[in-house]
Amino acid sequence: MARVVESDSVSGGSDVLLSLDSIRESLIRQEDTIVFTLIERANFPLNSPAFEESLCLDSGNSSSLPEFFVREIETLQAKIGRYEDPEENPFFLDNIPPSVYPTHKYPPVLHPKALSVNINKRIWDTYFKEMLPLFVKPGDDGKYASTAASDLACLQAISRRIHFGKFVAEVKFRDAPQDYEPAIRAKDTEALMKLLTFEKVEEMVKKRVQKKAETFGQEVKCSSGEESERKYKVDPLLVSRIYGEWLIPLTKIVEVEYLLRRLD
Numbered sequence: 001m002a003r004v005v006e007s008d009s010v011s012g013g014s015d016v017l018l019s020l021d022s023i024r025e026s027l028i029r030q031e032d033t034i035v036f037t038l039i040e041r042a043n044f045p046l047n048s049p050a051f052e053e054s055l056c057l058d059s060g061n062s063s064s065l066p067e068f069f070v071r072e073i074e075t076l077q078a079k080i081g082r083y084e085d086p087e088e089n090p091f092f093l094d095n096i097p098p099s100v101y102p103t104h105k106y107p108p109v110l111h112p113k114a115l116s117v118n119i120n121k122r123i124w125d126t127y128f129k130e131m132l133p134l135f136v137k138p139g140d141d142g143k144y145a146s147t148a149a150s151d152l153a154c155l156q157a158i159s160r161r162i163h164f165g166k167f168v169a170e171v172k173f174r175d176a177p178q179d180y181e182p183a184i185r186a187k188d189t190e191a192l193m194k195l196l197t198f199e200k201v202e203e204m205v206k207k208r209v210q211k212k213a214e215t216f217g218q219e220v221k222c223s224s225g226e227e228s229e230r231k232y233k234v235d236p237l238l239v240s241r242i243y244g245e246w247l248i249p250l251t252k253i254v255e256v257e258y259l260l261r262r263l264d
């Protein structure tokens with residue numbers, strides 16, 4: 001019988017049993033979300049005026065459309081408890097109101113200093129300046145509102161994946177504190193980076209997301225005799241490159257940042 005993977009969360013249940021395998025399962029499940037959000041965003045051209053031009057959109061404050069949109073959505077999502085969840089990290093920290101809705105009590109899995117690890121500013125800049133121009137077509141179709149909604153979906157999926165580095169680091173630390181503690185006390189980021197790196201796993205991740213982009217993003221044809229060249233909505237090699245150049249390295253930066261605070 002087929003196995004159904006129900007959730008990609010690792011911290012929501014009352015009985016949290018963290019293991020490197022369960023966290024990697026979650027990262028694998030999140031790949032589906034990321035590949036799909038990239039495919040959806042590729043429906044629209046770059047639409048750069050939306051994020052390059054700032055307008056007076058918010059009671060005298062000037063911001064780009066995606067910034068305005070993400071700020072507003074984050075405020076609303078915070079009110080129903082999104083950022084009580086240790087798996088979620090806001091882009092605009094100054095903007096986060098408390099939840100007005102009775103929220104789930106998340107068991108404290110991470111060190112309290114985890115809250116201070118947030119690299120969303122860097123993720124934002126990398127996404128708009130480096131990733132986006134790679135996988136969408138140039139041009140401007142004026143559909144800025146739909147594009148901003150699509151950008152939000154990409155940004156939140158990517159940010160969640162990268163900040164999952166906190167959970168990965170916590171498990172690695174618990175599995176081998178004797179290896180990590182000296183490097184943490186010495187603030188030796190290079191040694192930490194070496195300890196937490198598994199090159200074979202990274203290669204596997206890049207291959208798998210390439211395959212997922214081929215599978216999820218292929219043009220599907222029904223009639224036979226149309227076995228011409230395969231077309232993809234997003235170039236699968238680019239998806240692999242996005243992981244190799246940004247998603248994996250930024251996850252590792254989060255892991256190091258978290259570990260540096262782990263003994264505070």
Ligand SMILES: O=C(O)C(=O)C[C@]1(C(=O)O)C=C[C@@H](O)C=C1
Pocket residue numbers: 024027168196197198199201202205247248249251252
């Ligand atoms: O799976 C791990 O051990 C992770 O730390 C995650 C991850 C990744 O980002 O996919 C990052 C570093 C490792 O070298 C391998 C993979």
